[in-house]
Amino acid sequence: MKKKYVHIDQCETGYILADDVYDDRGLLIISKDTAIDDYIINKLDNFDIRQLCVYEDHQMDKKEIRKQYIEHLKKDYKKNVDDMKQLMCDLASGRKLEYERIKRISDSVYSEVRYMINVPEFMNVVKDIDEYTYKHSINVGIYAFLLAKWLGLEEEEIKNVVMTGILHDIGKAKVPVDILNKKGSLLPEEFEKIKEHTSIGYKLSLEIAQLSEEIREGILMHHENEDGSGYPSGLRGNEISKYAKIIAVADVYDALTSERAYKKRITPFEAFKEIIRIGYSKFDTRILMTFLSNIYRYYIGTLVRMSNGQIGQIVFISPEKISTPIVFLNGKYIDLSQMKYFKIEEVL
Ligand SMILES: [Fe+2]
Known part of the structure; x- marks a missing residue:
């Protein structure tokens, strides 16, 4: 040739x-x-x-290229999850946190997500990969990237936000695995133990000179709520750092839409509904609105399995009703905001 x-x-x-x-x-x-x-x-x-x-x-041909492209991204994604697992296991066994390892994962996530055409579609491709805790760290880095970009942050800051996302739960390396993965409800003392991951993470971050105070505060404050109901300090509004507010939204979206040992994942549309329900008292309104008003657009055109088992396609999502799209099914347009029991079961 x-x-x-x-x-x-x-x-x-x-x-x-x-x-x-x-x-x-x-x-x-x-x-x-x-x-x-x-x-x-x-x-x-x-x-x-x-x-x-x-x-x-x-x-x-275009279809084959797309398949290969997704495979490449998936391979890098899996490597990042594996590296995250190794890093947290090493930390659990007493090894020190090394900046170079964190930076490698963070740079890899940053350069991957920069070229992802449709992040939610990719997240759906990797949904069956196990290892929630490590995967969650990578996913929060990915969603945090999107959010930082939509908020108009500069490139350097976006990179810092991605690193905060990757590190936000690093303190969980020091929480017993049986508590982290426990099925069913936690005892009060077990919940207290889990809550410690924010301050443990902050302490671990102090050992790395290259991390900025903003990254450290992002780790420490990512479970603080706007209304003061969060932990570890019950901070409110402006007392909570910008990175922590970004991570809080990315964190809840990934947690709701991911499968856990003790709960099934919910669809993005149920997640929108849930986030809006709890949203205004817990999250920064501007950051939450920026996230919701951008992320839903990715789902237009997506195939979905409905609650009757049939496959439809999302053809329109009204910005005012993002949890109830209009679905094209059996030659008809169905407005889910008008349906009480008929809903989307799964995004395909
Ligand atoms: Fe957390």
Whole structure:
């Protein structure tokens, strides 16, 4: 097959690499015969590679590229979850927290999510991966990225917010696993033990000089509520740091939409309803509204399984009624805000 050289700026998705690509130390980055997708372009860009050798008349079709792209993201995501697990297990067994390890995970999450076209769709792809605690840390980093971007934060701050998301529950490494994963309700003393994860996390963060005070406060205050009903200090409104307020919203959204040892996950639409119900007394209104008014848009066009088992498609979501979309089902448009018992069972 004929080969040609293309500059990365001219490289279209679908081209197939005709040669292996190495970094400047001679390590293989991407092997030949891989199709170019947005993920690969991003990776090459990170390694400052400008020229590529591709096959002249060989292209992968769009559907296949998309599949490969999701697989690449999934592989990196799994690696981040594994690294998070290793980091927390090491911490539990008395090893010190190392900044370089945190930074690697955080940088990886940042560069992945920057190129994700549809974050909720990706979260749905990885929903069956186990290991809630570690996965949750990565997911909160991902949602925190989105929220920070929607709030208009600068790049450096977005990176800090992602790192706060990844570290927010780091104190759980020192809480007994049987309490963390206990099915059924917790005894008051067990709940007290879990609540300690915020101040333990803060103490652990003090051991790392490179972490800013904003990141540390984000860890310490992510369970504080606007109305003063949170922990560890019962802070209110402006006493709670900006990062903590962002993490609080990202945290609850992931917790509600993820499967746990003791509870089933709920759909994003039930989660919107629940967050709005508890929302105004617990979360910063501006941050909550920014999150809700952006995240629901991703679900337009999504296929859903309804409570009668049939598959429909979400065709419209009114900004005023984000928990009850309009679904196209059996040739009809169904407004779920008018239905009492008919609802979305699962997002596909
Ligand atoms: Fe937490």
